[in-house]
Amino acid sequence: MAGKHSPDRMAGTRAERSDIVRDNWVDRWLPRGIRPYALLARWDRPIGTWLLLLPCWWGLALAVHGSQTSPLQAVWYGALMGIGALAMRGAGCTWNDITDRDFDGKVARTATRPIPAGDVSVKQALAFIVLQALVGLAVLSQFTLYAGLVAVASLGVVAIYPFMKRFTYFPQAFLGLAFNWGVLVSGALLMDRIAPEIILLYIAGISWTMSYDTIYAHMDKDDDILIGIKSTALKFGERTRPIIGGFLLLTVSLIAVAAWMHGSAGPLFWIGLAAAGAHFIWQLKTLDLNDPKKLIKHFKSNRDAGLLITLAFAFGGVGFQ
Numbered sequence: 001m002a003g004k005h006s007p008d009r010m011a012g013t014r015a016e017r018s019d020i021v022r023d024n025w026v027d028r029w030l031p032r033g034i035r036p037y038a039l040l041a042r043w044d045r046p047i048g049t050w051l052l053l054l055p056c057w058w059g060l061a062l063a064v065h066g067s068q069t070s071p072l073q074a075v076w077y078g079a080l081m082g083i084g085a086l087a088m089r090g091a092g093c094t095w096n097d098i099t100d101r102d103f104d105g106k107v108a109r110t111a112t113r114p115i116p117a118g119d120v121s122v123k124q125a126l127a128f129i130v131l132q133a134l135v136g137l138a139v140l141s142q143f144t145l146y147a148g149l150v151a152v153a154s155l156g157v158v159a160i161y162p163f164m165k166r167f168t169y170f171p172q173a174f175l176g177l178a179f180n181w182g183v184l185v186s187g188a189l190l191m192d193r194i195a196p197e198i199i200l201l202y203i204a205g206i207s208w209t210m211s212y213d214t215i216y217a218h219m220d221k222d223d224d225i226l227i228g229i230k231s232t233a234l235k236f237g238e239r240t241r242p243i244i245g246g247f248l249l250l251t252v253s254l255i256a257v258a259a260w261m262h263g264s265a266g267p268l269f270w271i272g273l274a275a276a277g278a279h280f281i282w283q284l285k286t287l288d289l290n291d292p293k294k295l296i297k298h299f300k301s302n303r304d305a306g307l308l309i310t311l312a313f314a315f316g317g318v319g320f321q
Helices: 008-018 024-029 033-042 047-063 071-099 122-140 145-152 155-164 171-179 181-191 196-217 221-227 233-260 267-286 290-299 302-313
Strands: none
Touching: 024 033, 024 171, 033 071, 033 122, 047 171, 047 181, 047 196, 071 122, 071 155, 071 181, 122 145, 145 181, 145 233, 155 267, 155 302, 171 196, 171 302, 181 196, 196 233, 196 290, 196 302, 221 233, 221 267, 267 290, 267 302, 290 302
16 A cells, blocks of 8 residues: 555655646647647646736727727737637746746646656757747737837746745736736837826736736735745735735726726726626625635636626726717
């Protein structure tokens, strides 16, 4: 019989706690040689792509109102941003896994990821980053020069983000800076400037990220303590719920002010924003910081909240008319 700390038992624990769900579409449909790269880019877990893309759409739906851009052209830009979000989220995850490879190997949830598991080498992962970056560059070639330069400026934040958890309890703030940069790109693309309402919308996105990524961080808090990684989950502790409530209130408030400043927040906008606010209240009331299954459910549910906000902008008087 295997002992308490035998390799077989440890392997079983890692498989059970792994954040990679086996027998998904990647395992069933993709060639074996491509699967590790798909897992590296998190193609099997689209929530990160959604959370990167939605702020792009917020900015797009806000900025298109009053611009010379037709609704059809805005939809085209939105589709391009979807492709770009998929590529750059994958590149960011790959970079994160390269920088965290030593930490990931010590945590059951991440030990089976392609790099610590030995399925992809660091050199291969770096080449994969270049490939994904080229896809992102192809998307940017369809934008204005100004918007492209704004987008490229985000790379510095993306590059340093994985290291922040080693030095500060607020790596989620740096993630927010990176994940909501698309708001600035959308403003630059359609307004040819970074307007005050776009800046407010960017800050709203950062506040939103502080909320949902703190929820996510609570899943790793025990492992983070053991290996010396910092997060807002550890910093906030038992105060997490009211602090998240503050971030969500700030998010909704800044979105409302941004819409008001743009001068076209109609009744449907307020209905859509109220629906998103109700979703956030549900999150707070049902959040269990010690239940990993509920934590991942609440984290993923932010896609729905983000879509409600997108629809509020698009059809509520701050978007397509």
